[in-house]
């Protein structure tokens with residue numbers, strides 16, 4: 001049995017009205033989970049609930065990882081800091097691997113700096129490193145957001161449509177970079193993906209949200 | 219939806235019209251006022267007396283150029299110095315306070331006291347602070363600096379926590395989910411995300427402090443206001459006008475500097491920064507075709 005990274009027990013999610021009810025699932029190391037479901041059904045809300053950003057309406061969410069450094073999150077809207085350079089954004093991911101007493105205006109230690117450079121290279125955005133994020137294209141920004149999470153080397157990575165807006169070649173590049181990090185430390189990936197075919201290719205577990213219920217496919 | 223919006227706006231407008239007539243009351247007093255104004259303008263205000271640009275005999279000044287010994291120069295330079303120091307100090311103090319006061323960055327038990335503190339510093343106008351600090355430090359620039367710094371903290375702090383509250387949620391969520399602490403979130407996310415507004419507010423505050431340097435000067439706290447005060451007392455309105463024109467020119471210059479600086483963090487300003495020629499000449503005369511950055515918001519003055 002693999003190490004348990006998150007456990008949801010009879011959780012119902014939503015803001016005022018419940019969107020999805022009675023979710024009981026666990027996420028273990030090594031899982032690659034794809035969440036499928038139509039627009040507006042609550043996929044993003046589920047990820048945000050696991051990430052601790054919205055409180056569940058009922059039930060418990062238990063995390064087996066320390067959020068700082070352990071939990072990676074790529075929001076659907078990316079959440080990059082537009083006025084900072086690509087490199088500064090990716091460094092943010094690496095920074096949470098340090099103690100929280102490492103002051104944010106101090107530079108990163110050398111080994112982390114090298115890792116940031118590697119992340120930029122593995123996602124093919126090293127030539128953009130000094131550009132402000134706000135001038136990049138949609139697909140480029142998506143790769144920056146992925147790079148930020150990879151630099152963090154999280155145990156549990158929650159990725160909300162992180163392959164959107166990418167052409168086939170880039171899907172391959174991004175996916176193999178993520179796969180590399182996951183394999184290296186036996187992490188889990190939970191991804192929301194609209195392309196069912198793509199989702200089935202990469203995932204080893206599929207969750208479908210339908211009619212206010214979450215169903216796991218065998 | 220649009221109908222309701224239109225209804226609300228027209229109600230507010232009608233209310234203001236009603237309050238206006240209610241306040242003014244008697245219109246008869248206004249007759250003949252225009253003629254008086256013209257006479258006052260022609261006899262006392264115009265033309266401006268540019269003697270303020272000539273060297274004065276006291277305090278002794280040994281610069282070769284006359285203008286560097288003039289009332290206007292000495293006054294405006296001291297005002298600029300006071301305003302600069304007060305704006306920098308005020309910014310350094312208000313920045314951490316505004317992070318604490320922003321409701322999307324800090325819990326309510328930190329945000330509320332910080333807001334109350336800022337409101338307190340803001341509700342005393344600079345001129346009252348000036349009087350208070352004059353009692354402590356005696357007449358002079360030090361009282362002016364302290365007064366303006368205090369007021370700047372209260373005013374700038376409010377503008378800044380509001381622009382921090384206006385930033386997008388996604389970057390904050392990304393920071394929160396990965397366990398970044400408040401200091402990191404403020405330094406790496408909130409401040410850079412609101413940089414355009416923060417910069418514009420600081421520069422506006424500097425401009426404000428230059429203009430209000432003249433007010434603080436009125437209570438004897440140094441700068442060009444000291445001279446304004448003297449001329450007002452002596453009823454030398456033509457000299458007052460000359461000094462006001464100089465203040466106006468300085469304010470306009472600060473505005474252009476602000477526009478240029480902010481283009482560094484504007485969406486439109488990435489590829490090309492506006493040049494002086496593009497600011498003054500119509501677009502057709504300049505080679506570049508970027509839109510001229512516009513002031514994104516107008517800030518209400520609470521005076």
Ligand SMILES: Nc1ncnc2c1ncn2[C@@H]1O[C@H](COP(=O)(O)OP(=O)(O)OP(=O)(O)O)[C@@H](O)[C@H]1O
Pocket residue numbers: 015016019037038039040041042043044045046076
């Ligand atoms: N902060 C919020 N407050 C209230 N309601 C919200 C909030 N965020 C999302 N919702 C609502 O919750 C519902 C589910 O939204 P969610 O973002 O989880 O959908 P989704 O499955 O991710 O859809 P998509 O595939 O389009 O991204 C939507 O109807 C949305 O309007």
Ligand SMILES: [Mg+2]
Pocket residue numbers: 043044045076160
């Ligand atoms: Mg979504």
